[in-house]
Amino acid sequence: MAKHYGMVIQIAKCIGCQACTVACKFQNKVPEGQYRTMSPAVGPIGTYPNVSMHFGKEACQMCQNALCVDVCPTKASHYDENGLVMVDADKCVGCRYCLAACPYDARFINKETGAADKYTFCFEERLSKGLQPACVSTCLGGSLSFGDVNDPNSDVAKILGKSKAEFRLSELGTKPRIYYIYDGVVK
Amino acid sequence: MDIFWGMPAEEHLAWGGLIALYLFLAGISGGAFVTASLTDLFSKKRSAKLIKTGAYIAPVAIILGLGLLVLDLSKPFHFWKLLFYINGNSVMSIGTFIISIFVALAFVYGLLIWAESSSKSAGFGSKLAKFVSRFAALRKPVAMLGTLFAFSTTTYTGFLLAAITANALWSVSFFGLVSVPFLAVLFLVSGLSAGLAATLLGADRSDNVGTYKKIDTVLIVLEIILLAVLYSTVNPLYFSGSMAVLFWVGVVAIGLLLPLILSIYSLYRHSNLLIPVSGMVIIGGLCLRYFIVYSGQLY
Numbered sequence: 001m002a003k004h005y006g007m008v009i010q011i012a013k014c015i016g017c018q019a020c021t022v023a024c025k026f027q028n029k030v031p032e033g034q035y036r037t038m039s040p041a042v043g044p045i046g047t048y049p050n051v052s053m054h055f056g057k058e059a060c061q062m063c064q065n066a067l068c069v070d071v072c073p074t075k076a077s078h079y080d081e082n083g084l085v086m087v088d089a090d091k092c093v094g095c096r097y098c099l100a101a102c103p104y105d106a107r108f109i110n111k112e113t114g115a116a117d118k119y120t121f122c123f124e125e126r127l128s129k130g131l132q133p134a135c136v137s138t139c140l141g142g143s144l145s146f147g148d149v150n151d152p153n154s155d156v157a158k159i160l161g162k163s164k165a166e167f168r169l170s171e172l173g174t175k176p177r178i179y180y181i182y183d184g185v186v187k
Numbered sequence: 188m189d190i191f192w193g194m195p196a197e198e199h200l201a202w203g204g205l206i207a208l209y210l211f212l213a214g215i216s217g218g219a220f221v222t223a224s225l226t227d228l229f230s231k232k233r234s235a236k237l238i239k240t241g242a243y244i245a246p247v248a249i250i251l252g253l254g255l256l257v258l259d260l261s262k263p264f265h266f267w268k269l270l271f272y273i274n275g276n277s278v279m280s281i282g283t284f285i286i287s288i289f290v291a292l293a294f295v296y297g298l299l300i301w302a303e304s305s306s307k308s309a310g311f312g313s314k315l316a317k318f319v320s321r322f323a324a325l326r327k328p329v330a331m332l333g334t335l336f337a338f339s340t341t342t343y344t345g346f347l348l349a350a351i352t353a354n355a356l357w358s359v360s361f362f363g364l365v366s367v368p369f370l371a372v373l374f375l376v377s378g379l380s381a382g383l384a385a386t387l388l389g390a391d392r393s394d395n396v397g398t399y400k401k402i403d404t405v406l407i408v409l410e411i412i413l414l415a416v417l418y419s420t421v422n423p424l425y426f427s428g429s430m431a432v433l434f435w436v437g438v439v440a441i442g443l444l445l446p447l448i449l450s451i452y453s454l455y456r457h458s459n460l461l462i463p464v465s466g467m468v469i470i471g472g473l474c475l476r477y478f479i480v481y482s483g484q485l486y
Binding site: 070 | 201202259260261262263265266268269272273274276277278279280283350351352353354484
């Protein structure tokens with residue numbers, strides 16, 4: 001079976017240390033004040049004494065039906081050979097149509113290049129060299145896992161076999177590659 | 188606001204005032220062109236002043252709008268890439284070509300209309316006018332083809348926003364017709380209305396503009412119906428908060444109700460209220476674009 005890259009996020013394991021946020025900024029030289037990924041606090045939810053809080057993860061959801069790719073007038077936003085959504089900064093004119101189209105608010109205009117920018121699974125810097133994305137390899141609590149969902153021996157396939165995962169805004173039909181597992185979390 | 192990542196709401200808006208202004212200018216340009224070209228093609232009296240005004244507004248407004256659009260890019264000097272890298276699925280990519288053709292036609296039409304009235308007069312530019320006059324036979328074909336592209340350009344501004352399917356305000360369909368965005372129809376009516384109003388401002392006192400006033404009144408009524416439908420279709424949140432004043436005062440009161448009351452009054456009393464009515468219709472058209480662009484992103 002063909003490779004199907006995916007990321008699994010076990011929300012309950014995230015302690016909000018933001019190591020992923022920082023690792024991404026260093027690895028990808030993301031300008032000050034801008035982020036490809038971050039793990040903001042969600043909550044507190046509920047009424048005292050039944051309150052809870054968890055950390056979400058904001059990043060490009062790597063949709064297989066990406067609205068940003070559809071609207072991009074220059075094909076700067078495109079699917080690469082693995083079906084991952086990527087931005088060709090050279091083709092991008094900075095019209096921000098993709099920023100408006102993305103339902104996950106995952107894109108921004110890079111202050112230095114002027115092009116649309118977003119999370120890439122560290123494709124060029126790490127994934128293509130056989131390494132895990134920077135955020136995954138630095139994750140302290142083991143909340144983040146990355147790999148080939150179609151390979152039954154991969155971490156991601158094993159976790160997905162055990163727990164029920166969901167996609168964000170699945171009703172939009174975007175078919176993301178980021179799997180969220182909320183086991184042990186009050187949403 | 189998030190306790191870790193406080194971010195001002197402004198940062199989330201992909202498109203701001205320049206885009207709203209551009210959508211408005213594209214609408215007014217299309218409306219002015221249609222007013223001039225249809226008068227040129229079908230009116231027996233053929234008011235020269237009116238045709239001239241519309242034919243001049245069209246290229247100026249659309250070129251100004253495109254200028255704003257290029258300025259709004261984060262890489263303005265790379266705008267030419269829109270013409271070389273094409274995505275047939277992208278409404279913006281298709282629109283780039285529709286608008287480019289419209290700009291060319293509007294410019295040529297304006298030039299032909301200008302030459303028609305300037306070739307007889309001596310002095311600066313008369314040589315150019317005489318040269319352009321050789322192509323006078325092109326005027327009607329350009330007017331016809333231009334009308335098609337004027338309609339397309341004005342409608343396109345609605346398709347542009349509606350292609351963002353994740354946006355519940357922008358992607359509303361026209362009475363359930365999936366392939367017809369509500370905004371395309373709304374912007375077409377509003378663009379025609381504002382373009383017609385702007386063109387009428389340049390009409391001669393001697394011109395009988397009664398027919399045009401009646402058409403504008405019909406367009407205003409249509410727009411009121413469309414907005415009422417939109418209001419009852421989408422989440423009322425879009426019309427609340429900071430957007431409430433813009434919508435109720437700018438779009439509804441100044442842009443629609445007051446001009447409607449005044450134009451009906453002037454039809455019966457035969458008084459000339461053209462300037463206030465047209466002015467308010469134009470302001471209303473601008474408010475509508477601002478309202479749609481901002482409200483769709485704020486909520």
